[in-house]
Amino acid sequence: MTTHDGIAVELAGVSVTYADAAGPVLRDVDLTIEEGELVLVVGRTGSGKSSLLGALNGLVPHFTGGTLTGSVRVHGRDTRDHRPRDLADLVGVVGQDPLAGFVTDTVEEELAYGMEQLGLAPDVMRKRVEETLDLLGIADLRDAALADLSGGQQQRVAIGSVLTAHPRVLVLDEPTSALDPTGAEEVLAAITRLVHDLAVTVVIAEHRVERVLAYADRVVHVVDGRVESGLPAAMMRTSTIAPPVVELGRWAGWEPLPMSVRDAWRAGAGLRRALADAPPARTSSLSRRPDVAGGARPLLSAAKLSVHHHDLVAVREVDLQVHAGSVTALMGRNGSGKSSLLWALQGSGTRTSGTVALAEGGDPADLAPAVRRTRVGLVPQTPADLLYLPTVGEECAQADQETGAAPGTCRALLDRIVPEIDGRLHPRDLSEGQRLALVLAIQLSADPAVLLLDEPTRGLDYQGKAVLAEVLRELAGRGRSILLSTHDVEFVAESADRVLVIAAGEIVADGPTSEVVTSSPAFAPQVAKVLGHGLLTVADAVAHVGEGPR
Structure with a gap:
């Protein structure tokens, strides 16, 4: 298989089977990711998302064990011939457990460590550390001990520690799971700047789809080890993994389906009028x-x-x-x-x-x-x-x-x-x-x-x-x-x-x-932002207005 300009990652016929497993965790995956794409990977818990991400830099199978068949190429390098350390200049990976990946004691040391391994000059390292501290809003934590940070603070540091190496592909497994809503927005804004300003390729696996969907260029859906991908609106039409605004759009019959609160607000004027005229909720979850x-x-x-x-x-x-x-x-x-x-x-x-x-x-x-x-x-x-x-x-x-x-x-x-x-x-x-x-x-x-x-x-x-x-x-x-x-x-x-x-x-x-x-805008759920009236979930809206599209 050959690569051509514009392609960041290519998977061809990839299957992954772990020792003693009943079957492959990934099956015959064909996937091409272009440079500068932000790809959102969704799927049920245990569906194979983390294995898919791990294959992108050779962690699967070089570190995890098991057998990988087919081929994975990152900017032309085959992961069969290049172990994770050989791809460190190309791929930055942040796993689900940030603390498990730390190798130093303080924030500033952790941000510098990856660059030290790549042999960067001290003045370059210092400049990148300062830029990353500001980018992720953690400058006040510069000298803090990693073990003393909250889970969300550790997650920001983990993301920062790979950003300082300026990878061409950034792989993130649940990057906002421990972040408060405002912190998650700040991290995602920083990530999207990398995509749009520097054409960094970003692959994110995230269960809180409502946080990331609006930023995604493409959605990859992992179902029982098999992969399908497409534009977000097309994938959300049938996906079993969908955020509240998509569920609301499906119920209300909105076309196109909303991918963000802004999209849903624009589509929801008629529904808001119906809510204003509806009698009080009957069987709402508010009860x-x-x-x-x-x-x-x-x-x-x-x-x-x-x-x-x-x-x-x-x-x-x-x-x-x-x-x-x-x-x-x-x-x-x-x-x-x-x-x-x-x-x-x-x-x-x-x-x-x-x-x-x-x-x-x-x-x-x-x-x-x-x-x-x-x-x-x-x-x-x-x-x-x-x-x-x-x-x-x-x-x-x-x-x-x-x-x-x-x-x-x-x-x-x-x-x-x-x-x-x-x-x-x-x-x-x-x-x-x-x-x-x-x-x-x-x-x-x-x-x-x-x-x-x-x-x-x-x-x-x-x-x-x-x-x-x-x-x-x-x-x-x-x-x-x-x-x-x-x-x-x-x-x-x-x-x-x-x-x-x-x-x-x-x-x-x-x-x-x-x-x-x-x-509070930070703590309000998506349905509340779109509909108001004290409604928090799609079930609340259904109970308030009645079944059927609006």
Whole structure:
């Protein structure tokens, strides 16, 4: 196969099969990506997206193992003959777990490391470091220790560490998953500048399609290891992975389908008029958002809770109650103190001052870990930290045994969130979303009265998030309380009764979901931006107006 000018990446007849797998994770993939294209890769959790991205710089199979048949060429270099280090000047890769890819201790060192390996001159390195710090808005983190950064801050640094090498192809796996809405917009704006100003080729795999679709030149849909591609509007017409504005356009019969909030706003004038004339919502999902704080008893309470990390005040004298039957979302920009607050509430994290108490009395910090798990469960931002057994099946069996649940309880929960994960696989061989689903199933099998979730939708597709929202509502219906930290405004719109906004360690907003998220452009879901009227989801619009196109 030969390459010609204008072609950045060519895959011909590519199949990937891992050892002991039941079949190929990618099958007969033919794909051509042109220079200066921004390609969005979508697909269900575990569909093969990460393997496709890994093949673009030789990580698959040189690092991951397995067998790759067919050929992959990047600017004419065949990955069979060029290992990842031989493609480092051409391809920059940011994986799903930024911390796992860091090799230095501080932000500035990490940004410079890749250039040092390429032998760039010191003055060139210094200039590029400064440009990248400004581009990604992290200049104030220059001397910060990487381990002390929030997940979103780490993700920006990881992106910056590959940008400094000025790659011709940039491969990003879930680049906005840990970023707050404003931070995600800034990163995507920086990426699109690279595409339009420097003709860098960008390939992004992203489950939060609503964030990226408007920027994409082409969409690649991975379904059970097979690949189809086309223009975004054409692909979204039938894709099973579609953001809310596309779902809204399908229901309303808009032509062409909207790819962005702006497109949907222009198409939606008639629907907004119909909403203004419609009677009050009948069976809207808004009915699942009562003011639970009014009558339900608090299951967990905090008073004057503070957390300091050295000189940094992460949480500042927070008073908080989470109530039986509620799903509460904790939102705020990266580094605002969300994770520190969750760990302090659960009892394992640092507390500088203040108190935490359970409804039945006592502090979670004073409980034995096995008992604490049944009272206050926590799914951390890095779920792999809780996995230690060699197979998925053993993790599930151990979870059932530790909690006294019926055998198969954990596995059934896992299959409900992300079906058909091979129980023989090692957890480290799972995708980020599959690992998250496994830890969610483990924690849910303990059926704690209070469940704390830190970024619980990272790596989950829309179907997986819909199932998780359903599971959380069921738990709330049984009198449990869920507090989840998230940047996923669409998931909040689907699942949460109440929203807390934290800034600089302080709670600055607290109220019903429909009030808090619609009062902020950053936190408003797509449907709210298009339709208003307090509607947050397509289901809300359907319930308000009735079935059928408008």
